[in-house]
Amino acid sequence: MFARRYVADRSLATAVFLALKRRKPLLLEGEPGVGKTEVAKVLADLLETRLIRLQCYEGIDISTAVYEWNYTRQMLYIRLMEASGTTRQEELKEIFGPDFLIKRPLLQAIDPANAKAPVLxxxxxxxxxxxxxxxxxxxxxxxxxxxxxxxxxxxxxxPIVVITSNRTREIHDALRRRCLYYWIDYPTLEKEYSIVLTRMPEAPERLAKQVCAFVRELRALDLFKAPGVAETLDWIASLLALNQLELLEGTVRDTLGALLKYQDDVLKVGGSNNLGKLIEKARSVSS
Ligand SMILES: Nc1ncnc2c1ncn2[C@@H]1O[C@H](COP(=O)(O)OP(=O)(O)OP(=O)(O)O)[C@@H](O)[C@H]1O
Ligand SMILES: [Mg+2]
Structure with missing residues (x-):
């Protein structure tokens, strides 16, 4: 566990340690909501350094990821110079200087002015x-x-670089080879329980155990989108808001939306004889 906030297997802790020690980017892959992004956040916290985040999307380009000229400011400056009658060449050059540059995350991450290496x-x-x-x-x-x-x-x-991918397309070999690679799997029952304890110490023990066991069973079903750790935490928060101390069929049915995000999955899990059995099993596993 690091920073008392993130529950990590020994193997993940080793990968993080090596990434730091050898200053290699860490490439994290895994199903959605298993805690990939969180690694970078916790790491920045732990190292007491800045976290610079670049959220990728289709069509992301240099001007949003690296730098852009501040056109509005440049225009204003030119107008001002024109007004004061000083449009000399040297002054015009200034508008392509650092004062008119908008630094986007990648440039911020390598800025020589950074006092400490940030987490990118x-x-x-x-x-x-x-x-x-x-x-x-x-x-x-x-x-x-x-x-x-x-x-x-x-x-x-x-900078200390953490790259995450959900594998909607494969990252190329050339980039993989530059990185240390780690696959974050769905947690084991014990690990998920520790995560819940770490993140939600206010949750009653019995409820927390039953929730983890229940979620684990859902992951074994053939769902369109199995719940990640993020959904487990969100579900517990919902159950706590409803003052639940253990899993009861009615409440589980009413709160499935915190766990499952597709109607087909809700129907599959919420089917009348299905849900009762799943809860029964979760109770017995966790007792
Ligand atoms: N091992 C862990 N220890 C503590 N908290 C965790 C752990 N794994 C996941 N979490 C929690 O689960 C939530 C989801 O984690 P995160 O956003 O990092 O997932 P992700 O893998 O980046 O998901 P996505 O693919 O959807 O971006 C966060 O609130 C995080 O705090
Ligand atoms: Mg993420």
């Missing part, structure tokens, strides 16, 4: 396109960025 979270890289991945590959090898009008900006200390 490149979240859900699988959502970006291959072109962007290729750009990233270059950046991750030398931690420098060239801006034609300014020159090359290089990190004093390379």
């Amino acid at each position: 979270l490149i979240d859900e890289l699988d959502r970006s396109d291959e072109e962007f991945e290729a750009y990233l590959l270059e950046l991750l090898s030398d931690f420098q960025i060239t801006i034609p009008e300014i020159g090359t900006i290089a990190a004093k200390e390379p």
Whole structure:
């Protein structure tokens, strides 16, 4: 466990340790909601450094990920200069200087002005396109960025990089080879229970155990979208809001929306003889 906030297997803790020690990017893959993004957040907290997050999406490009010129400011500056009658070449050059640059996450992460290496979270890289991945590959090898009008900006200390992917498309081998790789699986019953205890110490023990056992059974069913740890925590929060001390069929049925996000799954699990059996089993496993 690190920072008393994240429950990690020994193998994940080792991967994180090695990523830090060898300054290699850490590539985390796994089903949704198993705690990939959280690793970066907790790591930044633990190292008392800044977390810089780049959320990837289809069509993400240099201007949103690296830098952009502040056009509005440039225009204003030109107008001001025109008004004061000083549109000399040197002054015009200024508008392509650092004052007019908007630093996006990747540039922020390698800014030589950073007093301490930040944690750079490149979240859900699988959502970006291959072109962007290729750009990233270059950046991750030398931690420098060239801006034609300014020159090359290089990190004093390379950032600690955590990349996550949900595997909606495969990340290329070239990038994988640069990284340390770790697959975060659904937690075991014991691990999930520890996560719940860590995150929601106010939850009654019996309820927490039954919830973990129930969620585990759901994951064994053939669902369209099995619940992750995020859903487990969210479900417990709902049950606590309803002052529940254990799983009761009626309440479980009414709160399934915290766990399952597709109507087909809700119908499958909520079927009258199905739900009773699942709860019965969860109670017996956890007692
Ligand atoms: N091992 C863990 N210890 C503590 N909290 C955890 C752990 N795993 C997951 N969580 C909690 O579960 C929630 C979901 O985690 P997170 O957002 O990191 O998942 P993810 O894998 O990034 O999901 P997605 O693929 O949907 O982005 C967070 O609130 C996090 O606190
Ligand atoms: Mg995430």
